[in-house]
Amino acid sequence: MQKFSFPAFDTIESYGHEQVVYCSNKELGLKAIIGIHNTTLGPALGGTRMWNYANDDEALKDVLRLSRGMTYKAAVAGLNLGGGKAVIIGDSKTQKTEGLFRAFGRFVEGLSGRYITAEDVGTSIKDMEYIMMETRHVTGVPIELGGSGDPSPVTAYGTYVGIKACVNEVYGSDSVKGKKIIVQGAGGNVGKHLCKYLSEEGAVLYVNDIDKEKLKYVVDNYKAQIISDDEVFSKDADILSPAALGGVINDETIPKLKVKIIAGAANNQLEDEVKHGQMLKDKGILYAPDYVINAGGLINVYNELEGYNRERALKQASGIYDIVKKVIDISKRDNIPTEAASKKIAEERINDVSNAKRIRIYRDVKLFKQRNI
Ligand code: NAD
Numbered sequence: 001m002q003k004f005s006f007p008a009f010d011t012i013e014s015y016g017h018e019q020v021v022y023c024s025n026k027e028l029g030l031k032a033i034i035g036i037h038n039t040t041l042g043p044a045l046g047g048t049r050m051w052n053y054a055n056d057d058e059a060l061k062d063v064l065r066l067s068r069g070m071t072y073k074a075a076v077a078g079l080n081l082g083g084g085k086a087v088i089i090g091d092s093k094t095q096k097t098e099g100l101f102r103a104f105g106r107f108v109e110g111l112s113g114r115y116i117t118a119e120d121v122g123t124s125i126k127d128m129e130y131i132m133m134e135t136r137h138v139t140g141v142p143i144e145l146g147g148s149g150d151p152s153p154v155t156a157y158g159t160y161v162g163i164k165a166c167v168n169e170v171y172g173s174d175s176v177k178g179k180k181i182i183v184q185g186a187g188g189n190v191g192k193h194l195c196k197y198l199s200e201e202g203a204v205l206y207v208n209d210i211d212k213e214k215l216k217y218v219v220d221n222y223k224a225q226i227i228s229d230d231e232v233f234s235k236d237a238d239i240l241s242p243a244a245l246g247g248v249i250n251d252e253t254i255p256k257l258k259v260k261i262i263a264g265a266a267n268n269q270l271e272d273e274v275k276h277g278q279m280l281k282d283k284g285i286l287y288a289p290d291y292v293i294n295a296g297g298l299i300n301v302y303n304e305l306e307g308y309n310r311e312r313a314l315k316q317a318s319g320i321y322d323i324v325k326k327v328i329d330i331s332k333r334d335n336i337p338t339e340a341a342s343k344k345i346a347e348e349r350i351n352d353v354s355n356a357k358r359i360r361i362y363r364d365v366k367l368f369k370q371r372n373i
Contacts, residue, residue: 018039033060033089037068037070038350041074043114044084045082047121049122051087073291077323084115108131108137109137118139156196163261163288163293165320166286176239182207182240184242185266194265199223206225233248233253238261239261240263247271248271257285264294280337291342292320
């Protein structure tokens with residue numbers, strides 16, 4: 001008899017997931033894993049990533065890590081959403097077909113709304129259109145298709161108010177006027193909107209981007225000064241706002257930093273959440289946890305589920321100010337890094353809601369009558 005070595009349950013349990021769904025269709029070349037981490041607060045929402053993983057194990061670990069992250073992100077943002085994510089194993093440049101995404105869409109539909117998908121690294125709006133042919137449980141789609149469109153302006157606005165909360169903590173006033181702010185990835189979708197908000201309030205902007213064409217727009221419109229790659233981490237300034245890529249706060253960059261605040265939209269800024277969160281605290285740098293301050297994107301798609309209205313999404317994103325303040329307060333109260341403080345807030349909210357849901361509501365009174373109870 002064939003022997004299976006299948007340590008999946010150990011791995012799943014170690015991340016605390018509710019459900020992990022393997023989706024397969026050999027003819028269409030579909031190999032996907034959907035991770036549903038926690039649905040206490042609501043349906044598990046998170047994008048579908050298509051990536052050429054080296055093996056199934058790497059794909060499983062990625063989906064478990066990413067979906068757990070979504071649980072924390074939604075919980076701390078105060079949204080009634082759980083954490084989910086999906087990965088499709090394959091090359092996004094050569095292996096995409098209509099059939100593959102429609103088959104995936106049918107698996108999503110089969111989960112009856114326990115998982116809601118969206119675009120992510122390696123997937124596009126076109127792919128979402130195919131998924132939407134098979135399921136309603138897709139979000140973050142273009143306005144023409146009844147969706148909320150580009151989330152970047154809302155993400156940038158949430159980041160802007162999060163920066164103000166940090167400035168208030170460090171300098172005693174919300175104003176960014178005259179504050180020297182470094183924006184990495186300033187030419188990108190979030191970066192350019194963020195630069196607009198900051199420059200309108202009179203911040204002094206130092207910008208960097210590998211795409212010089214995109215950077216020109218920011219320099220021309222927001223009187224920003226271009227700095228070198230090295231200066232992004234070593235320049236004497238008040239705030240560093242990473243808006244490009246992950247892992248930029250690490251053993252190499254932390255010793256060079258001269259800023260008092262790190263607050264930006266980029267995902268997974270700390271190369272090692274625990275170690276580098278502690279190193280920033282020890283150095284007296286206030287770090288706004290990335291998934292707290294960049295939650296505007298998630299807030300935007302959450303609004304899509306309720307019938308989209310950009311004004312309402314922006315208003316909700318303005319709440320990131322108070323959330324960042326709360327994270328800072330807990331961090332000071334418990335003498336822990338801000339990263340750990342935001343996890344604590346998320347876990348407490350999930351526990352409280354889980355506790356509240358233990359109170360049963362029996363709507364079907366007839367059942368009792370029929371049984372003569
Ligand atoms: P984007 O691709 O539009 O912008 C990223 C910018 O960074 C680009 O202009 C790119 O040229 C630049 N860049 C890439 N590598 C660089 C490097 N080594 N040095 C300097 N610049 C570099 O992406 P985006 O949508 O603006 O997102 C930016 C970050 O924010 C990403 O980490 C993303 O995951 C995160 N984020 C975005 C949203 C959103 O609503 N778009 C929501 C949450 C989080």
